[in-house]
Amino acid sequence: MNKTWKLAAAAALWGTAVLAVPATAGSLDPSSVSARPAPMVVAQAGAAAPAAHAPGAPEAGHGPEGGESHGGFPPFKPANYASQLIWLIVSFGALYFLMSRVTLPRIGRILEERHDRIAKDLEEARLRQAESEAAHVAYEKALTEARGKANAIAGEARNRLTAETDANRKALEASLNTKLADAESRIAATKTSALSHVxxxxxxxxxxxxxxxxxxxxxxxxxxxxxxxxxxxxxx
Amino acid sequence: MTIDPIHQFEIQRYVELLKLSGVSVSFTNSAAFMVGIVAVIFFFLTYATRGRTLVPGRMQSVAEMSYEFIAKMVRDSAGTEGMVFFPLVFSLFLFVFVANVVGLVPYTFTITAHIVVTAALALLVIGTVIVYGFYKHGTHFLHLFVPSGVPAFLLPFVVLIEVVSFLSRPISLSLRLFANMLAGHIALKVFAFFVVGLGSVGALGWLGATLPFFMIVALTALELLVAVLQAYVFAVLTSIYLNDAVHPGH
Incomplete structure (x- = not known):
């Protein structure tokens, strides 16, 4: 989607190079094109003139001293501009291509994966926490129920035991009373018979x-x- | 030994590739460093993230931190829509950063100490702002120069000021980086020559040479700060300028 403006930006950079090339063309001394280590002097006054136009307007690059490939201030020698610009375009273009196509998506993916993983783990932790809370609530409920049931069972047992004890006691009392009455009547009979013998x-x-x-x-x-x-x- | 603090900026042509109407296109020391910087950035980031581990190691942390650092910078200045420029700002930051830091190593070449390189990068930024601004907003992009709520009689002046400030952006962006790198390296070299010069005089000279020597140590630390800071400033200003392309209305 952004192809168009990217192409246009590349064209703008190329345009700078194309503008810079004629600037260097007129001022080249053919005999000194080769890579000759030049005896250097400290920048001359002439360097100031190219300095004024160099950043913004390479098309005006006919500085008085700028054309010489030896002597002068190296950054203001238009003879070298074409090489530097073309290699800058090549290398920076390659860097931009590699970064935007290979490296940045790669790092972005790593960061995204980590972000996703952390989000997922957090989500899972939240789920687990909810689960454990639910389990806790269920446990509490079961505990309450069990306690109620135990109380009911204990109460029932107590009631039953009380009733049984009561019944036993009553039966015992009844049998004791019977025996007492028997004994009394027997005593009375014995007494009567004893008295009759008197x-x-x-x-x-x-x-x-x-x-x-x-x-x-x-x-x-x-x-x-x-x-x-x-x-x-x-x-x- | 000649005192020549400028020699370090000399372009050396290794191989001439082609020559069109007198213009030589060569593989130079500058080109070698550009290609090397790109290779270093790419291979470091690829190597650092080879494990794709959930818990990052040291190198992977560096890669991730640089990613998040620039992503935050772009998002803060240009908003979420500005994230289309994230690869551009990331590439610019790392390119300038590695170029500046590599340039501090003795015997290396500093590509950002050449105005043509910084100017091309600045023009790339401004060109992107203009092209994307017109592509996305059409003529509405021109509202960038017309702030709302300005009295009519002041408007021409304000528009003039806005236009001038917009046009000065690539100049300041490129000159800032260029001048910082250039001045720092020259200062380092000058003090280094003091050490060598005084050291060749004799015993007293050796004693005197310790002063500029410690100066170099301190300056190197300062230059490291400047190298990192200038890369950061370049990236931040790029994000801010790109914001105008995304949101032209003030």
């Missing part, structure tokens, strides 16, 4: 005492009557 024993004892004291037995009816009278008096 009269016979008393009669016999009385008989024996009377016989021992008097030496002769008393009539049975008298003894019994006396014992009955004594018992009646005692029981009253």
């Amino acid at each position: 009269r016979g024993i008393a009669v016999d004892t009385t008989n024996a005492i009377v016989t021992t004291l008097v030496g002769a037995g008393a009539p049975q009816q008298d003894v019994e009557a006396a014992v009955d009278a004594a018992l009646a008096a005692k029981s009253n």
Whole structure:
């Protein structure tokens, strides 16, 4: 998309070179074109004149001293401008091409990949964090539920045990009461039977005492009557 | 030994390639350094990013930092639309930067100490501004010279000033770099000649030669700063000028 203006910019640079070439052409001394190491002197006053036009206007490059290939101030010698410009265009053009096509996309890709990777990792970390938070919430919920259930189970067990204990106690009490009643009735019966034997024993004892004291037995009816009278008096 | 601080700027023709109507096109020391600089830049950046590692090593960091440094510079001055010029500014910065720094090494040639080179680079920038400006905005590009909100009676003067300031840009852009490189190298060479000259006198001369020697050390550090700074200034000004091509309205 930017082809057009790039081409135009390249054309502008070429134009500079083309303008510079005629400037060097007129002032060249053919005999001194070869690479002769020149005895140098410090820049002469003449160098100032090319200095004024050199940056902006190479087309006006007919400086008084500029044409000589030896002597003079090297940066202001138009004879060398063509070589420098053409090699600048070649080398800088190559650099621009290599940078824009090869190197910068390459570094850009590295940076982009790193950026993507970091963004991805951050995203994943965020996901993991959300997951762990959800797990934590689920754990808390499960814990609460389990605690509630445990409480319910414990309560139920307690109630059941209480009921069982109550029932056992009641059954025990009932059986104990029954046994107590039995025992009491048995005691009463024993007491009654024992008491019924008392009269016979008393009669016999009385008989024996009377016989021992008097030496002769008393009539049975008298003894019994006396014992009955004594018992009646005692029981009253 | 002749005192000649200018000799270092001499163009030496190695091979004459062609000769058109008296104009010689040769492979010179300047050309050799230009080609070498391009090769150094390209091979360094390619070698530095060979691993394409997620966590960059030292060299890959240098490549990435230069990329992000220039990308930020262009985006800050010319906006996102200005990023079409990112390869141009990146190439210009690295070319000038490596040329300046390589030129500080003794016995090397400094291509940016030649006005024709810096002028061509400056004209490339301004030419790009003009061509892209007219291509993108048509005649609206001329609004660059007509600021809004200026009273009518002042407008001719303002337009004149704007035009002059626009035209002076390539001159200042090229002369700044050229003059800095030239002056620095001449100063270094002059002090170096002092050392040699005084050193040949005798014992007292040796003593006296230490002063310019330390001066050279200090100047070399200063020139390194200037070399880096001028490359940076060139790139920043290029970004700012290119902003006019992208956004001609003030």
